[in-house]
Amino acid sequence: MSVCYIPAGNITDDSADILVNTVNEVGVAGKGVALAFRNRWPAIMRPYKAACASGRLRAGGCLLFPLPGPEDAILPLFGAPRQRFWAALATKANWRDPSRIGWIETGLAELARLARDAGARSVAIPPPGCGNGGLDWKTVEPLVLDALRGFDLRIYAAGNGG
Secondary structure, three states: OOEEEEOOOOHHHOOOOEEEEEEEOOOOOOOHHHHHHHHHOHHHHHHHHHHHHHOOOOOOOEEEEEOOOHHHOEOOOOOOOEOOEEEEEEEEOOOOOOOOHHHHHHHHHHHHHHHHHHOOOEEEEOOOOEHHHOEOHHHHHHHHHHHOOOOEEEEEOOOOOO
16 A cells, blocks of 8 residues: 655546546535535536435545546556546535544545445545544544555545545
């Protein structure tokens, strides 16, 4: 496993197998990382909102969705293209509320399980629950590193996640 900290840049431009979108459980993507995902892939809003409305996505949970479009598949040297995913990591209940460390822990555990099940090798993630969520990256960082050990990990703009 390798860990790379990326101080600036747009996570939606990353080539990782899984791109993590920090979200809430009410289906609002109006700021930060969630807005960047919504702007890059407007089609992701429909399955995200449906998962929120049905109760499949709750704070402290995580769901994987295929990234839309053939340009988002990984093109291996040999064999068929592999599907890339975006992970809806629910770090908040309502977009107005702060994140909770317990939600980060359970969400990261679910993300790791889903990533392993999908055969992912790499994950790009913002600091979950930090920034708009109000948590301290010094508290969250060890949780991220522990939960996602075994994956090549790229952490975007430490301290600025949802």
